[in-house]
Amino acid sequence: MKIRLARHMGLCFGVKDAIQLAEERAHHGPTTILGPLAHNQTIQQRLTKRGVAFVERHQDANTRDLIITAHGISNHTRQSVQDAGFNIRDATCPLVHFAHRTLHSLVQDGFYPVIIGKRDHIEVRGLTGDLRTFSIVEEASDIDEIPHVPRIGIVSQTTQPIERVRAWVQQIEDRFPDSKVCFKDTVCQPTKQRQSAALDLGRSCDVVIVIGGKNSNNTHQLTETVSRHCERVHQIERVADLDPDWFFSTDEVGVTAGTSTPGEVVRPILERLTEWARSSREPALLIESSATGARTPLSPLF
Ligand code: SF4
Structure with a gap:
């Protein structure tokens, strides 16, 4: 393994x-x-x-x-x-500040504000807290609730998966062909990088472990992204959540973690997986980059 x-x-x-x-x-x-x-x-x-x-x-x-x-x-x-x-x-x-500034300048320019994100998330509450009217798109069905207005300005919560955001922007444009729809991409770069790296894991690994809090939005989004390509994905909070049965007949295990998951949580999980990988009689490898194919022995990390 x-x-x-x-x-x-x-x-x-x-x-x-x-x-x-x-x-x-x-x-x-x-x-x-x-x-x-x-x-x-x-x-x-x-x-x-x-x-x-x-x-x-x-x-x-x-x-x-x-x-x-x-x-x-x-x-x-x-x-x-x-x-x-x-x-x-x-x-x-600073990237949340950027989302605030972008949204407010859309409103100043006369656009009706639409925010793609989780309605009850603290960041979305902050984004909408100064607005008199707005729509939040948390599910595709929320697009039906957006009023018919001539100008629609869209931003998103910083931790939304960019592919889904783009798909919903397209749906909004399709629903309002006569309106001017202006989308400003406020998904942050660290989220995009983690999403795209998680997608690579989902495409190439037999099992993927996503580490992060149960109430962490970005961790859930990583799990959702991986699960589009890999059926054996498990979101866990701590090392005790690992189940050895998940790794039966497994060649490669992918590991990722949300933007709110500290190293002190990730480290013991990697150590446990390494122990199990060693006992599978094949040398455990850490593959840091699927792009370069670089392979580094895992042990020097600890
Ligand atoms: S996920 Fe991190 S980098 Fe991205 S906006 Fe939130 S705090 Fe900033």
Whole structure:
């Protein structure tokens, strides 16, 4: 059994920077994070142990410091937080800021805003928080609810799979042939890279393990993408979720992880898989890049 790692996987720079900021602030004194910093229990537990509090509403925070997560917030919420006297420590990812700016400039140019993404996700709530009217497309059927207007401006949540976003934009254009439809691509580069690397795994591996939190949107999207080409895909949160029966009669196992999954979660899973691969009597290999075909022994990594 061989192990193939996705070319791009795991924590993105936006989540890494947000974790680093939270750890720094915790070092200086009590701090609170507004909403989930990353959709991953390990990260949340680690920060909680360091004295960081998490609240859903700023009204429930008991510290002067309040950290805005990588997912961002609306200007309206930001103003309320400032008015309440908090010191805002902003970890909003620059690529989420870009999505906000893009959406607002579409609205300023007279386009009716349409956001492709998860209705209840914190990032989408932030994107829509300053808008009076808008439509959210979470399922293809939501396209039927978009009103007939002359100008439609579309952005997407940063972690949506770009192929599906493009397909839905096409459906919107088909439904409104007389409207001017303007699509601005706000899916972030780390998401695109992880999606395309996951697709490669799905096409070439017998079994694929996707590592990430149950409530992590981008991890679910990776699982969905892999499952289009590979029937034996398993999304897991921790090493204890691995089941040896999944690897019966398996030549190659692919491994990927969502943008909110830290290395400390991935490492023990790779170690366990390596143990099993070694016991299969074939040398375990790490294939870092399916594009170059480069193969590196797995052991030096640990
Ligand atoms: S997933 Fe993309 S937009 Fe979100 S924090 Fe990471 S890099 Fe930024």
